[in-house]
Amino acid sequence: MVVHGRVLSCDGVPLPGATVDLWQAADNGLYDSQDAAQEPGNLRGLFTADAEGRYWFRTVRPSSYAVPVDGTAGRLLRAVGRHPMRPAHLHYQVIAPGHRPLTTHVFLAGDPYLGSDAAYAVKEELVRRPVPRTGGWDMDGPYEEVEFDLRLVPLGR
Numbered sequence: 287m288v289v290h291g292r293v294l295s296c297d298g299v300p301l302p303g304a305t306v307d308l309w310q311a312a313d314n315g316l317y318d319s320q321d322a323a324q325e326p327g328n329l330r331g332l333f334t335a336d337a338e339g340r341y342w343f344r345t346v347r348p349s350s351y352a353v354p355v356d357g358t359a360g361r362l363l364r365a366v367g368r369h370p371m372r373p374a375h376l377h378y379q380v381i382a383p384g385h386r387p388l389t390t391h392v393f394l395a396g397d398p399y400l401g402s403d404a405a406y407a408v409k410e411e412l413v414r415r416p417v418p419r420t421g422g423w424d425m426d427g428p429y430e431e432v433e434f435d436l437r438l439v440p441l442g443r
């Protein structure tokens with residue numbers, strides 16, 4: 287996949303130099319910290335937005351995954367009769383001077399768990415449909431493109 291977008295203030299002004307910190311599970315549904323087969327730091331990235339507030343990166347398509355159910359969260363989910371699945375997503379933490387830090391996700395349209403996320407984090411405005419593409423973004427073969435802009439609230443608002 288190619289994921290790209292802009293970091294903006296909530297009035298639409300780009301925020302060059304914003305820090306975009308990302309992490310995601312691999313296509314086996316595991317994070318690097320859960321999977322001995324992955325190097326520490328796998329599928330984590332730290333980017334700086336360019337002069338127009340843009341960021342972009344290449345990655346693998348994340349998959350939906352089950353949250354660990356061997357502790358309190360598992361007991362709670364069983365007590366309320368809910369499954370442990372989270373729909374496929376990428377995590378973001380975005381920081382820019384003069385603005386409130388933003389921690390959020392982007393979810394992928396079409397995931398069967400979008401309507402029943404174990405973490406109750408899905409909002410319609412956080413869902414993007416990956417678009418099949420060929421060419422561009424330094425990609426050699428077919429890929430999917432996701433565009434996701436992030437808007438930060440100025441401090442004091």
Ligand SMILES: [Fe+2]
Nearest residue numbers: 311372375377
């Ligand atoms: Fe996650």
